Amino acid sequence: MPESTYGTWARGYDRDLRDPQGGRRKVHGDPVITSFPAAKCGQPVVPFVGLAESMVLAAFRKAGVSLQHIRQTIPVLTVQIGTQHALAFERLYTDGAVILFDFAQHGGNDEEVAEQLSGLTRIVDGQRVFAEVVRDYLRRITAPCPRRRSPRRCGVSLACW
DSSP: OOHHHHHHHHHOEEEEEEOTTSOEEEEEEOOSSOOOOOSSTTOOOOOHHHHHHHHHHHHHHHHTOOHHHHHHHHHHHHHHHTOSOGGGOSOEEEOSSSEEEEOSOOOSSGGGHHHHHTTEEETTTOOBOOHHHHTTTOEEOOEEOTTOOSSOEEOTTOOOO
């Protein structure tokens, strides 16, 4: 990932853009991952939870979800689940266009898969999805486990098993 992209995710941005009529307008984007101001130049500014958020964010972007949609989703999800680290939450899915959240209680066997998927909801507008329709397109956002070279994947929490 380019350093400039990661920096924008961690620090946000303020830009002056030209509009089609030749004028200028200011555009602002808040940070989308957890970070802290550096006390000294070259000091780390992204904690572990920020790294987890950035891995999930990169996975959403790779799956085709727009950064604008992700920016709209974060504050809504933060309020709904009551955490400041919404992107590091385990029950996030995508169909390649939007971010979905699983509000269903999770069971431990395959017979409960349909029931689990029935709780999937589009975060921005609160619409529930038809599990039968999105099942073939659905992807749980995961990241490669850094301590293993096997094709196993870690959950969004980045806990290796």
